[in-house]
Amino acid sequence: MTRLERSEKLIRLSLLIIAFSAVSVLAVITVFIFEQGTPVLFKYGFKNFLLGLDWYPGEKSFGLLPMIIGSLLVTLGALVVGVPLGLACAVTLTEFSSKRVRQVVKPMIELLAGIPSVVYGFIGVVILVPFIRRTLGGPGLSVLAASIILGIMILPTIISISMDSFTALPKTYREGSIALGATRWQTVRLVLFPAARSGIIASIILGMGRAVGETMAVIMIAGNAATIPRSLLAPVRTLTSNIALEMGYASGDHRQALFATGVILFIIIMILNTAANMTSRKRKG
């Protein structure tokens, strides 16, 4: 073997090691969370965790149902706010505005993604929460406040990915449709939307991922009451907030129960990811 060959082989090996170190982080996280979280799940019963209504770690009751529902509610709320806004914005920018407008607005939207979540939370606390309290009543810290802020936070994801899928459509789609006598809106609704469907779904799922995982902003504006909210104006606690709120003071089984919360969160994220994979596979088939 020549020197060149040997060094080539060495480089290949080291690249392989580096590449796998990234994957191994995932493995380490999975093992660690399950190792820390599952013993307590079995000790107090999987069912009690999933269906229990009471979160009183001091009394050894670890019901996570309010937090599971809280996470799902807040995520759903974020989608209700973010999806129509994001899609409308994407369609307007790609189909109904000039290139110059697009060149100015798109970077601005991408900038939105760079704002730290604690800033969104702060804006929520200072502006949105008092506004909700004054106009709609309740404490202000609520499902509604969290949904609106999260809806705004997922906008850049939804807008830029669905914009990309619109611009990737071949020009002939638009030209053909217009040539058949369709109006611009008919073209968007009947031709472009169905054609870009997969990209739009991907953007929504990505946005959903961000909403489920967001922690800081939600802690600041959701009120964090560990109960199933009775209305949109009631406070709510998500799985991520549950971990972040209590980890500082938790010890023993309580600490383990927070890891169990992580396990549940992990499973939810896995389910979402599988759903994302399935929709992308369907597209290819």
Add this chain to the structure above:
Amino acid sequence: MKAREASEPPNEPNAFWRMPLFGFLSLCLILQDSGCSRGSAQRGLTVAGSTSIQPFADRWAEIYMKIHPGEVINVQGGGSSAGIQAAREGAADIGMSSRELKADEKDLSEVIVAWDGLAVIVHPENPVRELTIDRVRDIFAGKVRDWKDIGGKPGALTVVTREEGSGTRGAFQELVMKKSRISREAIVQDSNGTVREIVAHDPDSIGYISLGLVNDAIRSLILDGVKPDVETIKAGKYSLVRPFLFLIRGAPREKAGAFIDFVLSEDGQDLIQQEGLIPVSKGIGEP
């Protein structure tokens, strides 16, 4: 078909992974971190634990290092439980706890370094100025839901509490709630500061914080006829009082002992009295 292929971002399933996973990863790191805040300086003294005591420990450390140049004291937060754990594992020389030790934690020796009052606070414009402790318990248990039932302006009460495991919550549970549970529907915040912030802006809210942190933005309530302040606590009249503890494993070693001596000295105790705590030297009975 080609168009469809083109419309999908090439690495979309991967991209989906990244965001929640990164959040998750950082959470794990934080979880790990809070559990074992290892002392960074080798020569220095590490004091870690309760975030309620931390600002006062910072003051002590600052002055102590001024008096003894060359000595290094690292003050870290992390929470009471983290402080207890750190003291047990030797990760910190001194642990700080704002709650009493549980039965299985009694292997540590504890030194009371200060007393802190708990104040029940409301919005400054709230007409209610006085409550009995039994009433406060009913409020936090969710039995009283409207201010009009306790002599205030009609409006649904917004109850604000601390998170499970917090030293302040533990003390409140023990001193006020006794066997009752704090309502599930109470809003939960993870620091004295945010509780104060919410109460300062919501006219219908009620919360509890460390007495040293009461300011003009909120008003503390008179409980069972006693106004919460340093005088009433020293006189043993105000009952919502909890100890601030320093914890050491085994006998205090040289440096930790010297620091604790300073903390308990007249200078050390004067320092925290200025900040609103109640010194131990003035000797109030076990509350």
